[in-house]
Amino acid sequence: MFRAQRTFFVACACVVLLLVTTTDSNAQLTLVDLTKKVKESVVQIEIETSAGKAAGTGYVVNQSMVVTNQHVIEDASKVELVFPDMTRIQAKGALHVDADRDIAVIAVPTGAKMNPIAISKAYPEQGLDVAAYGNPGGGGFSVSKGIVSAIRDKESLRQVDEGLSVFEGVWIQTDAPISPGNSGGPLVDYTGTVIGMNTWAYTKEGFQGFNFAISCVDILAAIEKAKSAKLIAFADVSPPKPKTSNAPRPDKSTLLGKIVSQIEYAVKQLPDNALPHIESGDIEYAFPTTSVTSIKTGQIARLRGLTTIIQVLDEGILMKLGSTKCMAIHPNLNAAEFRAKFGDRPIFDVLTDDVYLIGKPTAYTTVVGTTSYYYEIFPLNGVVPINQLKSIVEEEYTRREIEAAKAEELRRQAEAQKQATLKKNRYSGAAEKLRRTFVDSTGDFKIDAFAIKMTVFSVTLMTAEDKREIEVPLNKLSRLDRDWLSGKALLIKSGGDKIKEYLLNQE
Structure with a gap:
């Protein structure tokens, strides 16, 4: 992790x-x-x-x-x-x-x-x-x-x-x-x-x-x-920390460590409804089904399909999955009891779905005296302690909660950006309607500015260059400017404060 x-x-x-x-x-x-x-x-x-x-x-x-x-x-x-x-x-x-x-x-x-x-x-x-x-x-x-x-x-x-x-x-x-x-x-x-x-x-x-x-x-x-x-x-600012467990982390170099490492990776790809299965010990949900024709020594693989049990030996169950023979080594197998219950004949169409460690190919002599080969396979269900599996699933739940929170934050930021853009576009157009190069009554003084407030006797301008506010008596402006302001009086009165705020927040 x-x-x-x-x-x-x-x-x-x-x-x-x-x-x-x-x-x-x-x-x-x-x-x-x-x-x-x-x-x-x-x-x-x-x-x-x-x-x-x-x-x-x-x-x-x-x-x-x-x-x-x-x-x-x-x-x-x-x-x-x-x-x-x-x-x-x-x-x-x-x-x-x-x-x-x-x-x-x-x-x-x-x-x-x-x-x-x-x-x-x-x-x-x-x-x-x-x-x-x-x-x-x-x-x-x-x-x-x-x-x-x-x-x-x-x-x-x-x-x-x-x-x-x-x-x-x-x-x-x-x-x-x-x-x-x-x-x-x-x-x-x-x-x-x-x-x-x-x-x-x-x-x-x-x-x-x-x-x-x-x-x-x-x-x-x-x-x-x-x-x-x-x-x-x-x-x-700090995201919630993943829950930790008192269960010790296996060394990644050991078999158990490799199994745990693969399960940790696999649960990240699983849907939510599969996680309770892992938590209860069904680790086959963490591994995709592997074709028996492609298995290799040392691999951890999920084998699933209809199996023929050929023979139950003291060392394990000899079975055939597809065309490939395997010897499933079960530590707690009581071969004599199994044979007494089911007999010595082959058992067909037995559904197998388990996770195995694949061992090396081994030669053996068949009942008719010919030489054949099987893979030793070791079932791994039950190998990983339940508390370890629960810890992995708990951390995955927490990771997903964090990712969901991040996604919600991104959604919120995107919505805020959208609203800011809409607001900017709305006030940008209104601000341009109140922008003008104002000229004084002598014609000697000019200034590029926005009209943001107006009374009976004066107008407050915000300079386009450095956003300074200047209050100017109306009688000091040119006749054309006074007439222009008269036509904009309603817009200035209703939106002047918002336009001022918009202008001050521009970079």
Whole structure:
């Protein structure tokens, strides 16, 4: 399961991988100049949880948002942002959380000096020089350097380790060192542009410099969703944890471990109504039926069909499934009792449906003196303890609940985005109807603005360029403007406040 696999990789508690680029030039910076530039945008994150205090990293992406890893703020009861000028601000919540890509967008209250850093819209090239910034160990701003080693998606990660396939999105592999506390920090190129966010390191024995940052493309997508999202309290950020059992996890290298591992994988594909069967010990529901003609030594297979019992021997039941002969080794078989009850003749059309470990082909001499072969097969029903099966099913139920909650959240976000778009389109058209280049009575002064409020003696304008409000006496405007305003008076009165709100919320 996922939690067992995580022993091979370490989530770094606050690192963001940033590839740094200048906004007006592609000139390469020295590492010293790059570090000075990036430092202005990197934020230390101090977290309090029920387990104690922790530290991580984030970076400023616009005037109201800081991006970090989801695991940095997971289980947090308090999140404090420490800006480069040592201003401390307590964040109230997140605007977007994506646990599968390990991204969180934190809402920043007013009061901090925000220096946004540029984020690349495209994946970096392999071999690109990069620098990773963060707050390792909570010890303060730090830099390490490396290259982009590879660009990996979910399938590419799976080829390295099946356990890594839990990660969605696209990941930037780098040899730039990252440590706990670096998570959520930027990975940047030498022009000052973010290409990724430092997230985790793969620490399995034999691997070196195998570090990963979620890609800039995934980060930009998260920021875009955050723009129309509602605030999520930190207490609601963490997804429910899968239930755990006191039953020990079998070693995956043992036979029992292999069976359990296959059942864990199989239950993820099963419909809800099949799970109670697994929970009660019927593990055949976890395995698809295997053609007996394709079985191999060492395989765990579900064999199903009409069987002919040829002979009951002391060592097992010799039977034929299709054209293939098998010797089912039953530890508790009483061959003499079976023969006394059913006789020595073959028994035809016996329905078999069980899970077996396939052994090696074995030669034997038939009753007429010829040599034939059978596969030794070992039935596995009852091998896995019931409490282990119940634990697997409980975790699967919880996983499905989490997935359903995620789906509902995505649906809610999509609906919110839809409503925001409808609102934007509605007020966009109304705002344009109240936009005009106003001219004063002398003809010397002009301004592009929206009319948002009007009284008998004056009109309040909001400038199109910087959204400033200006109250202008009507007698100071040109005759054409006064006549135009007279025709718009009803629209201004009924919709001026909403149009003002719409204009102020535009990026």
